[in-house]
Amino acid sequence: MFDRRLVQYFDWGLLGAAFLLGLIGLIVLYSAVTAGTSNQHNILYLKQIVWFCGGLTVMVVFFLFNYKILDRWGVVIYLICIILLVCVLIFGKYVGGSRRWLAVGPVTIQPSELVKIAVIIILARHYSRYANTNGLTLIDLITPMALTVIPFALIVKQPDLGTAMLVLLLAASMTIFVKIEKRSFAYLMGGATITFPLIWFFLKGYQKQRIMTFLNPDRDPLGAGYHIIQSKIAIGSGMILGKGYLKGTQNILSFLPEQHTDFILSVLAEEWGFTGSLFLLIVYLFLISRGLTIAYKCRDNFGTILCFGITVMIFWQAFINVGMVMGLMPVVGVPLPLISYGGSSVITTMVGIGILMNVSMRRFMME
Amino acid sequence: MIWVLAAFFLLTVRLFYLQVIEGEELRRLSKNNCIRLQSIDAPRGLCFDRNGVLLVDNRPAFDVNIILRDAVPVAETIDKLSKYIKVPSKELMEKIDRYKGLFSYKPILLKRNIDRNTLAAIEVRKFDLPGVIVDVKPRxxxxxxxxASHLLGYLGEINSRQLQSKKYSGYRVGEFVGKVGIEKTYEECLRGKRGGRQVEVNSTGQVRRILKTVGAQPGHNLFLTIDQVLQQKAETLLNGLAGAVVAMEPSTGHVLVMASSPSFDQNAFISGLSHEQWNSLVSNPFRPMENKAVQALYPPASTYKIVTAIAGLEEGIIDENTTFDCLGYHKYGDRVFRCWKRTGHGKVNVVRALAESCDVFFYQVGQKLGVDRLAWYAKACGLGSRTGIDLDHEARGLVPTKAWKRRRLGMSWQGGETLSVSIGQGYNLATPLQMLVLTSAVANGGTMYRPLILKSIKTAEGLLVRKSKSRILGKLPAGKKTMEIVRKGLWQVVNNRRGTAGIVHVDGIDISGKTGTAQVVSRKKNDTANKKPKANFLKPHAWFVGYAPSDAPEIAVAVIVEHGEHGSSTAGPIARDVIKTYLQKERPVTANR
Structure with missing residues (x-):
């Protein structure tokens, strides 16, 4: 069973990039949590190391078996994740007015993170069977839409708008990737332009606030707008070379909101400057390009779509998070993959990377 | 891939812009950390009466704050400051310690509402007191x-439980919220929206330039249904007594008066009560903190005879001409139930029985009805359930039934108790507001309205936000004929030579009503601790409910005077004077009448 070519085709570059990101994450996280005033945050740093090791283990698990199994078990994985989401709404912990976490023994998990992978798998499974060269028509799209909307609605209910939008973006990107028939595409765009104003009515007050703040930061210079401004000051004040490790004043004086999760890039940019930030972007770009290459090189549809989905997930998260802290996008809770603190996010990304390696290793096995 | 490259290119450009092009300026901003936030409190909405008379206002007050980052050396600054604001520096340091290390750039409140002299002293020595900021805030x-203290309510600092609750999300420590009355019920409307500004300060914390400002949005103004002139008249009449006066427009349910006595000074709550002040309010045997109109329960006494009459007429137990002979007492088994008039009323029909409040007549009606049938009518008249007025802690009252007694007291109903209940004694309990709703339904021909205290909400600029609509609670369980008979009885209470409330009669105004004298059977034992009012606590409560003018009522009133003895002697005259004031006042003609 064990083939020497498995090692030969092993994507060392991808592993290196993931490892590098994790390392950068831990370094920056150390600065972010120790710069604060209280000591209890140090536990977060140790926890993240544990999560990262756990993530590596999970990654290994996910490239050991043949990814075809995911095709076979796609529906089960999807259903389990949906059940977890329902459980969150029933048993979840309330933190800051929303229910996102589920306590399982000593750890708390965030099922909305895991569900991203599940959606990618189920859509890859579906499209690998039904996609054709003419493109998908509106009728073809009913099933994938349902598959997306169910988790989307459950996540919105928590409410976690950032992750919900991410699921939607993921699904949309994958659908466009497998090609939609031109006329159907036009209809969809038309439909979207009509429904977006409707969605506005369903948003919670603070969510509307954030979008309004993004469109016009002067509206709320004390709340979210203040965070954006402070974040911009942090990033900008890093200048070309940065203020030096553990020397970010914005970071030390707690001017940054959520400096160890969503706004961790501000800490990095302040302390490492344009050089450091650019380096981080390049590592992401490398990771994403590897992912896309694997997707294109894979010779079966399932593998291609699967890899594309995972890559696009990492891409969107990085893009949204970086855009957000620099004031290019509204403040939505999307973590920076492998850098931000958060166990579920690390595990999810590592699972994704494990799958990418898996596909990359087994591309010779196609008949 | 092209898309990805484009996206990353965009991010890089932005990064370059922020870190390289704007870097210099942003580094400067971060180095001094000189950006401060100042919040601009929204002026709370005002309250007006139905005629636009201002009841609750905001006045400027000056608060002393400190920003630790700018107040270096802190200990020295605090020492100096403590002399001017006359608060020991130890106490000030304690306040600061609570926030230490958290937000060194955010102002910490040290003292509220300093007087003008202190303000002047601080302003003059501004440069000697780095980091000390005097804030002007609406108060x-x-x-x-x-x-109208009970109705309007008062504000208090938000407590930690409220801060954690969902309802009060967005509130900050130290903020004032409505604690009681209208201030609490309409907190959301009154509150407005806080604004703020970002300012750049120099090294002593003085504002050098304002970067951004967002104006505060003032809260909405409330226009109440209360008539302040009438309210104050009622309060004057209640002065020195314990009790309540409520009045409303029978055609709409608009509450015109809600007075509860004794009252309290709401302004004292804003500055913060001392322990002694609070204790004296709480331990006062006349319960000044209680809104007696909606929270206090009394046996409705003879005012309840309206219900017994309706039930008797509707059930066919009596008609207009049925008479009972009142000998001054009524025998039930081996017990004797007395009429208030020991010599007896002789042969009386229902109209006379109401007018002269003959107990014997209603004992017999009640006995024939049975308690459960009577209770059904009482409930249909709105007793035993809340009226749904927009105020907290409204009492529900009690309509006793056989099942209720078995459930609550574990005893079976005694036939004699039905007799007490049918004249409004026994277990019966009602709030003055419930009796008012019932009376005004009798006045308007049978419609019970939910009492309204809010007429409309307007923005600070005067644009209408919401207008209250009258809501019907239900109809009295009485036909036209029954209503006519009851109204005739109530008219004779005031206008018949033999009626119980001849004292209420005023020339030129046609008033109808019903008196009541509620027996105080057993007061709480611990009340005896107070020596002076002891004798008073055994006297019965005095009731009067009524409306005027009788044929087209414009006002209905309910009055209760605790330990006022007879409805006719104390409560009646108060109701009379309230009605007189209302109807004889020069008022603009309302179009919808």
């Missing part, structure tokens, strides 16, 4: 001292 002011 609640209740214009008419002690007037």
């Amino acid at each position: 609640r002011y209740y214009i008419n001292k002690q007037s």
